[in-house]
Amino acid sequence: MQFKLNVRRYDPEAESPAPYWREYEVDVPANATVLDCLIHIREYVDGTLAVRCSCRSAICGSCMMRVNGQARLACATKATDMQESSEAITVEPGGNMPVIKDLIVDMDVFWNKIRQVKPWLEPVQPVPEREYLVPNETILDLTVAMNCIMCGACVSDCTSLEVDKNFIGPAALAKAYRFVDDPRDEARQERLEELSDYGGVYDCTHCFFCVEVCPKGVAPLERIVEIRERAQSAGVTNNAGTRHAVAFEGIIRDSGILDEPMLLLKSIGMNPVEQLKNVPGGVRLLRAGKLPLASGPFHHKIPGHGNVQRLFEKVEAAQEA
């Protein structure tokens, strides 16, 4: 079967190195993967194409790259599934990491972030004479995060990392969750404090790219939300993320519907400098007739909001019991 591939090339040793696109046509079996196509190109069409791969079975994570604009494992992506109409399949290196050559990126960025979260157990003391006993359900829960094969797909497509290299990023945060929720780890509190700081869980925007592109169902965003929950429960609350969540929950409990100005004020907290930054935005909204003036004590509640309050109480009472 014939496939057209438009591959983003880059040769650092060229006279004036700059990325460029090159189109290839390959004739391969109909069930070929994108990786099969690239290997075919390298072996029979253009030996200068640089591709990194190893297991070809979606286990090693080496062949992560962007296919049709989204991070994927090339070995687990069928070319037929990517062939949209008559247009060529686009193949690019993963994002958010520097390109070494063609489709190969420098994973140092990735590994440095993994190291940053101290991906090892700090054993609870005293070490038991025999073994630590961990409930089955805990291990089942941790297994989700442990399924990560370190391919970097989530890091490639993370929209927070795109604007701020300081963000710890989805892969490392999912890895951190694996230790935060491990009952054998003694550094839980310290981890939660570090993870709630600048660059940590509250810099995630909920864009869901990591959930969408992860080939192993790790769903890093869900792990990030769980770390937020664990941190807030453990009293790590002196941050804008917690203030925002607490204010949000309180407003919905009281009235069933958001009070936007109050949410903003409470989220920012008692920080006059940060509060001042929002004054021009407030004035702009006011001038456009968009500032909800029925705020604070004048905020309107949904009809029958008592039912919402009672639901809050019931859920919380059941959880306490």
Added chain:
Amino acid sequence: MKYAFFPGCVSRGACPELMQSLTAVAAHIGMELELMETASCTGAGVISERNQKLADALNARNFALAEQTGLPLMNICSTCQGVMSGVNERLKARPEYLAEINEMLAEEGLSYSGTANPRNFMWVLVEDFGLENLRSLVKRPLSELNVAPFYGCYISRPTDVLGYHDFPQRGVYLEMIIEACGATPVDYSGKKKCCGFPIITMNRTNSLTMAGNHVGEAQEQGADFMVTPCPLCHLNLDAQQPDAARVVQTPLNLPILHLSQLIGMALGIDDADLGLNRHVVSTNPVRERLHALPLA
């Protein structure tokens, strides 16, 4: 064509022009809306980080209220859509969990049986009303106008939770609607990325960089305005645009319209009924271009 209409918070808060334009468009195309005024906020993915079960219970309550009307459930916010789809999947996958939540709803006389299918106005418009019908009602084709689509994260991902398997074109509905209105969709890399809104109070610089990058890119690609089905994206892209311009150090002046405003303009609805004056970035340049266009 009648719907249980879940308005969300922002259309009754900082984006009143969304409610105004949606109401005008619905009346124009014969869509009846039964306002779910006793429904609560979905939690917007925030309450779940304090208490997942609480967020699930709030949404189950809303779904039960929709079931009581016997009408299909429609929302007008990408974020509401994403949260509702996620919760609905979880509740339907775990009957014992749903039963537990239903016990808590019983006092109010509610019970969710799992039949709700929450859909955004954008999806309803394409899937129920149909683009052919929309085209036939267009009075003022928006020819010569270039429109940048901006989807919002919660209506774009995860695709398996959002029904993209059954409706693969949900990822291009905005472009399809823009074309049906006679305008030309502008392609740019930021159209399905994050607007930055969720972290505006946690990391203002990152948030505004995101908004500024997308608006700047769309502007550079020749967009006359941007259109979004998400009022939260609208707030960051429109109301914060002057600050975003300073952060990305690029002059920005791109009007951001709600989806219902775009459709309303093509249908020939009066500007005043679409709330086009209630924007931070003035929509006047768009309106001037619009009124210079011939009526079909």
